[in-house]
Amino acid sequence: QVQLVESGGGLAQAGGSLRLSCAASGRTFSSYAMAWFRQAPGKEREFVAVISRSGGSTLYADSVKGRFTISRDNAKNLVYLQMNTLKPEDTAVYYCAADRLRTMLSRRREGYDYWGQGTQVTVSS
Numbered sequence: 001q002v003q004l005v006e007s008g009g010g011l012a013q014a015g016g017s018l019r020l021s022c023a024a025s026g027r028t029f030s031s032y033a034m035a036w037f038r039q040a041p042g043k044e045r046e047f048v049a050v051i052s053r054s055g056g057s058t059l060y061a062d063s064v065k066g067r068f069t070i071s072r073d074n075a076k077n078l079v080y081l082q083m084n085t086l087k088p089e090d091t092a093v094y095y096c097a098a099d100r101l102r103t104m105l106s107r108r109r110e111g112y113d114y115w116g117q118g119t120q121v122t123v124s125s
Helices: none
Strands: 004-007 010-013 018-024 033-039 046-051 058-060 068-073 078-083 092-099 119-124
Touching: 004 092, 018 033, 018 092, 018 119, 033 068, 033 078, 046 068, 046 078, 058 068, 078 092
Parallel strands: 010 119
Antiparallel strands: 004 018, 018 078, 033 046, 033 092, 046 058, 068 078, 092 119
């Protein structure tokens, strides 16, 4: 089993940057594809980005492509989300998630086996 703990959220101004981190427990971190999702008030949880087990492949939501970068450090059991050029519409609770089984990177919330508790990101205009 994997436990995920997000950190790095907070308040930023539009145009600013934040870097989120997700720390994973256990010795099998490199066997999971890792993703970030977000959920704004009154909205469904939506896909942000996913990275393959090796870190060699990534996939992004169109809304964040070119602004956000997902990366991972398998030696430290960490996955990151660097968020640049933030917009007020990026305001949400951000969650990291781990996918144990699927071989293809997925944008679908269903199928991610483990989730963190989330970290709040608020972007002011």
